[in-house]
Amino acid sequence: MKVLVLGWEYPPAVAGGLGAACHGLTTALADRGHEVVLCTPADGTPRHPEAYPGIVRVPLGSDVGFSPFHPGAFLDPYAVDPTPGAAHERAQASAAPAAPEPDGGPATASSASNHARSASQLYGADLSSAIQRYSREAVGALAEHDFDVIHAHDWMTFPAALRLRFARRRPVCLHVHSTVIDRGGRSAPGPVGSISAVERAGLRTADRVCAVSGYTRDLLVREYRLDPGRVSVVHNAAPAGAMSPVDRPRDPAGPTVLFVGRLTRQKGVGFLIRAAARVLESCPNARFVVMGEGEDRTRMIEMAAALRIGRRVFFAGGVSSALRDRAYREASVFVLSSVSEPFGLTPLEALRGGAAPVLTDACGVREVLPSAPVSPPWDAAGLAAQIVALLTDEEQRLRVVAKCRSELERLTWAESARSLEAALDQARSTSGRRIFG
Amino acid sequence: MTSIVYYFQVHQPYRVKPFPYDAIGSRTDYWDDWLNEDVAKRVAEKCYLPMNRQLLRAVERSSGAFRCSFSVSGTAIRQLADWAPEALESFRDLADSGSVEFMCETSRHSLAALADPEEFRAQVAEQRALLKEHLGVEPTAFRNTELITDATVARQVKDLGFEVLLAEGADQLLHGRTAQALYGMGGADSFPLILRDFQLSDDIGFRFSNQGWEGYPLLAPTFNGWLESLPDERPFVGLFMDYETFGEHQARATGIFDFMDTMVDLAVASDKLDFATPTEIVRRDPIVEDLDYPRPISWADEERDVSAWLGNHMQRAAHEAIYKLGPAARASGDPDLLSAWRDFTTSDHVYYMSTKCETDGDVHEYFSPYDSPHDAYLNVMNALEDLRRRLGAD
Numbered sequence: 001m002k003v004l005v006l007g008w009e010y011p012p013a014v015a016g017g018l019g020a021a022c023h024g025l026t027t028a029l030a031d032r033g034h035e036v037v038l039c040t041p042a043d044g045t046p047r048h049p050e051a052y053p054g055i056v057r058v059p060l061g062s063d064v065g066f067s068p069f070h071p072g073a074f075l076d077p078y079a080v081d082p083t084p085g086a087a088h089e090r091a092q093a094s095a096a097p098a099a100p101e102p103d104g105g106p107a108t109a110s111s112a113s114n115h116a117r118s119a120s121q122l123y124g125a126d127l128s129s130a131i132q133r134y135s136r137e138a139v140g141a142l143a144e145h146d147f148d149v150i151h152a153h154d155w156m157t158f159p160a161a162l163r164l165r166f167a168r169r170r171p172v173c174l175h176v177h178s179t180v181i182d183r184g185g186r187s188a189p190g191p192v193g194s195i196s197a198v199e200r201a202g203l204r205t206a207d208r209v210c211a212v213s214g215y216t217r218d219l220l221v222r223e224y225r226l227d228p229g230r231v232s233v234v235h236n237a238a239p240a241g242a243m244s245p246v247d248r249p250r251d252p253a254g255p256t257v258l259f260v261g262r263l264t265r266q267k268g269v270g271f272l273i274r275a276a277a278r279v280l281e282s283c284p285n286a287r288f289v290v291m292g293e294g295e296d297r298t299r300m301i302e303m304a305a306a307l308r309i310g311r312r313v314f315f316a317g318g319v320s321s322a323l324r325d326r327a328y329r330e331a332s333v334f335v336l337s338s339v340s341e342p343f344g345l346t347p348l349e350a351l352r353g354g355a356a357p358v359l360t361d362a363c364g365v366r367e368v369l370p371s372a373p374v375s376p377p378w379d380a381a382g383l384a385a386q387i388v389a390l391l392t393d394e395e396q397r398l399r400v401v402a403k404c405r406s407e408l409e410r411l412t413w414a415e416s417a418r419s420l421e422a423a424l425d426q427a428r429s430t431s432g433r434r435i436f437g
Numbered sequence: 438m439t440s441i442v443y444y445f446q447v448h449q450p451y452r453v454k455p456f457p458y459d460a461i462g463s464r465t466d467y468w469d470d471w472l473n474e475d476v477a478k479r480v481a482e483k484c485y486l487p488m489n490r491q492l493l494r495a496v497e498r499s500s501g502a503f504r505c506s507f508s509v510s511g512t513a514i515r516q517l518a519d520w521a522p523e524a525l526e527s528f529r530d531l532a533d534s535g536s537v538e539f540m541c542e543t544s545r546h547s548l549a550a551l552a553d554p555e556e557f558r559a560q561v562a563e564q565r566a567l568l569k570e571h572l573g574v575e576p577t578a579f580r581n582t583e584l585i586t587d588a589t590v591a592r593q594v595k596d597l598g599f600e601v602l603l604a605e606g607a608d609q610l611l612h613g614r615t616a617q618a619l620y621g622m623g624g625a626d627s628f629p630l631i632l633r634d635f636q637l638s639d640d641i642g643f644r645f646s647n648q649g650w651e652g653y654p655l656l657a658p659t660f661n662g663w664l665e666s667l668p669d670e671r672p673f674v675g676l677f678m679d680y681e682t683f684g685e686h687q688a689r690a691t692g693i694f695d696f697m698d699t700m701v702d703l704a705v706a707s708d709k710l711d712f713a714t715p716t717e718i719v720r721r722d723p724i725v726e727d728l729d730y731p732r733p734i735s736w737a738d739e740e741r742d743v744s745a746w747l748g749n750h751m752q753r754a755a756h757e758a759i760y761k762l763g764p765a766a767r768a769s770g771d772p773d774l775l776s777a778w779r780d781f782t783t784s785d786h787v788y789y790m791s792t793k794c795e796t797d798g799d800v801h802e803y804f805s806p807y808d809s810p811h812d813a814y815l816n817v818m819n820a821l822e823d824l825r826r827r828l829g830a831d
Binding site: 253284285289297298301302304305306308310311314315316317319323 | 461
């Protein structure tokens, strides 16, 4: 079939879920013989890799604008609050000498700062006007192109998808990689309402919805009242890369428990630190390494000091991808402590390095790693027990790594594209005529 | 007759180099020697050299009637020996003049008196050796780091054979009594205490160039007038301040050098004022009464307690982490590792981690080489973790 893909991000722009997923799914669709027209924001070369057979590129919207670099943004494509007001405040804060959030940017990592710059271009001060330009130009720019179905990634492209659906009478399949509810919770300050309104209206109008996980499907059903029968689950594939040997000599300085992600409420670092205090009671030589920046940084540092585990908890800040990969190889355990994670790519990356994952039950990735230990995020004792079990029994830890790795091997974009294909077929079967749902 | 007891504190820490997480285990240079050398040379040029010269001239001009006292931390002595030897030489000239007393403290300007009595004794011994070697003096008076004092500190100082301890004349201690008298330490056999008059000391050290202060501009005749109007029965007044006040905290352009020069001359000429050093006072004056210390009291911040160094969780965590390595460092048999550890005991490292706001926070920030207290904390904790591994400690 002919598929029109609307993406906001396409590698190698921003490390994280959205760009990688859009790239993986779109190339896999092309590999399976579908004709693909891919629309992404027009500016900047880094997001426009070389031509791929079967994919026609259509840039939409002029330059999406540039806003000051926001440290750590590269760890999460949604790190930059997509409202003009908030971005403006942040620009002022970083211009002032006494910015409350110290600029611990990844100065050593040029690739990381490229990512961060791209992130601020894509999700910077001009986001809402960039979305408007993208949506406005979509119908005209695509007049010459024919397609059977529209596949749109995340809320930034939903308005364009709905315009095209109306103008061209083609069915739409909206793909949800992350919702604003995951990122802020309903009580978060800021424009949750306006973004969630875009999400809700789009998802209820779409002919078909793809969710990145069963977890996200349940969230959409619960929060946006979608009919569960209209939502397909299309899991992400594993990130590319070779497996490191796991049977490595143990670090004499003690086993390492690793966290990688933005230090925000969504990522639940505080729960991990509370669990760390319990882990250290039974594994006093364990070390906890927290990689990433974010608005919770100072609070987390103070929490670790207050729990009297400051000597065992290290805050590495924003690091280069090389340093992060090394940390994956050196870590015994990787913890995803998120309170709401649509998918969660980092445990898969960590598995490649040889770290055993411990997940919370509020994440999508656990659906594809059923062998990984799981705990509710708020249950410090439960989380600690899972970590201790892996730290104190190396054979058990290696078994978990081996099982999870075999599960990870089954995660390919070709497999994901097969599920996506079914969802697109279902969208087509409605012929773009659905109204309520 | 009231004796003016000047005491100037000279101190420079070994500031820690940026030490990110991935440096742990792969780097052993903890100290930012470019920065430390720059600061030492700058302060020597702007403060130590010109002010030492001025004070030596005052001694000569007054035929020894002008007296003052110093404490120079061991870390400052080592830095000057390495990077500004002519400044160290000028301190030695002051010591040789016979009118300037050099007191003892901990060699690393540390909180060891509170945290680790064994380390305290070791650092006092080390400081005595440094003073003997570089300044040719054998101290009889003691001041603990940042004037942190309580009965425990006084007992340790007494046991080491000193005659007198300098302390802060804090309101919470005096409850309305004057600071201008010789007190004894309750619970430490009335060990003699010479207190700082924080009002008059801070007029010079803190407020001198503050244009919002009602006393601005402060001129020497005014200041000496305040001193002369003190009641006759007050034996002395303790004017204690950072030596870097002269030319560094208060720039030369504020007139601080001229103020001091004139102030000294007027006091020498006055029939109501003279100068004395702490040891002279304690050998001359009787103790009027004992003071009870409810808690350790220092000269820092509004609180005048130890909250400038141990006020928040990060500071206490770092303090604990530092002193936890003490036994391993002393047992290591490696003088370089031991000395590196000792330089971490310098109180400035935890001072930079203070999260206090407003006036006191500004003071902390003025001294700190870090962007934030949290950066200071992480940096020191990373470097300490590296040292811990090299020491093979728990």
